[in-house]
Amino acid sequence: MYKRILIPTDGSKCSELAIVEGLNLAKALSANVTFLYAVEDPIRTVYMAPQVASYHPEIYEAAKQAGHESLEAALKLATEAAVEARTVLAERKSPDEAILEEEKNADLVVIGTHGRRGFNRFMFGSVAEAVIRRTSTPCLIVRSEKNKEAQDNA
Amino acid sequence: MYKKILIPIDASPCHEKVIHEGLELARLNDASVTFLYVVEDPVIEVYGRPYGKDLYQDYIKAGDETLAEALKRAQAANVPAKTLLVDKEHPAEAILNAEEDHDLSVMGTHGRKGFTRMVLGSVTEEVMRHSKKPHLVVTCQEGEQ
Numbered sequence: 001m002y003k004r005i006l007i008p009t010d011g012s013k014c015s016e017l018a019i020v021e022g023l024n025l026a027k028a029l030s031a032n033v034t035f036l037y038a039v040e041d042p043i044r045t046v047y048m049a050p051q052v053a054s055y056h057p058e059i060y061e062a063a064k065q066a067g068h069e070s071l072e073a074a075l076k077l078a079t080e081a082a083v084e085a086r087t088v089l090a091e092r093k094s095p096d097e098a099i100l101e102e103e104k105n106a107d108l109v110v111i112g113t114h115g116r117r118g119f120n121r122f123m124f125g126s127v128a129e130a131v132i133r134r135t136s137t138p139c140l141i142v143r144s145e146k147n148k149e150a151q152d153n154a
Numbered sequence: 155m156y157k158k159i160l161i162p163i164d165a166s167p168c169h170e171k172v173i174h175e176g177l178e179l180a181r182l183n184d185a186s187v188t189f190l191y192v193v194e195d196p197v198i199e200v201y202g203r204p205y206g207k208d209l210y211q212d213y214i215k216a217g218d219e220t221l222a223e224a225l226k227r228a229q230a231a232n233v234p235a236k237t238l239l240v241d242k243e244h245p246a247e248a249i250l251n252a253e254e255d256h257d258l259s260v261m262g263t264h265g266r267k268g269f270t271r272m273v274l275g276s277v278t279e280e281v282m283r284h285s286k287k288p289h290l291v292v293t294c295q296e297g298e299q
Binding site: 001021024025027028029132135136137138139140141142143 | 155156175178179182183263282285286287288289290291292293
């Protein structure tokens with residue numbers, strides 16, 4: 001059924017859980033995976049005052065570097081799990097834009113969410129929510145362990 | 155990896171796709187499935203009316219039939235399946251309770267174009283807010299069966 005699984009990552013613990021879940025499923029279904037990291041243009045995410053504009057290229061490069069490192073780490077997990085994997089670094093795109101674009105080449109998306117307690121309106125990660133709202137590809141939504149513990153301890 | 159899959163179903167057009175997707179995943183994982191049908195609360199409010207009891211029984215009957223249909227499809231797909239009809243309980247609560255014994259739920263959403271705020275089914279949304287388990291969310295576009 002699912003042969004091409006898209007697993008977006010942002011390098012967080014939460015997305016690591018989605019990676020592990022996605023790799024387990026890929027293994028069970030003999031599917032291959034694509035890890036996706038979106039590098040957003042800092043101009044869209046932080047206020048770039050004219051006085052700091054000169055830092056812009058440097059910040060962007062650092063963000064890209066973080067992306068490469070996250071993808072490398074994911075690739076390593078795939079190799080350990082003996083799952084065929086490739087990586088995509090989407091430049092100057094928001095995560096949901098990048099996911100909605102890349103999912104055209106996938107038949108399942110595995111997304112981690114942090115599921116914050118209390119804030120009902122922001123229960124899903126905003127990215128997971130934005131994707132589910134607009135996608136036509138099935139999504140496996142994985143809740144982060146951290147949240148599980150928080151709930152268990154609550 | 156997933157051994158016990160919960161598939162809550164109702165009479166919405168989306169549930170065909172949900173059943174299909176859930177059975178396929180179960181088959182490939184050697185998992186068993188539970189079809190859950192919840193007879194909603196508001197039905198109980200008509201209790202006390204002259205026709206209340208009959209109406210309620212007919213809702214139960216509709217649930218039984220939907221579940222029997224799903225069971226048939228599971229048998230055709232060679233997937234071990236059981237059914238569970240829950241009544242007098244809020245749908246999201248009933249699903250959350252049933253999830254305790256399962257390791258994945260398959261649920262549908264109606265991906266209505268334009269109405270982005272209403273895109274998740276309200277039950278699906280409520281379940282996902284409170285659940286700790288993974289969910290396979292299947293989107294049914296408007297008009298899709």
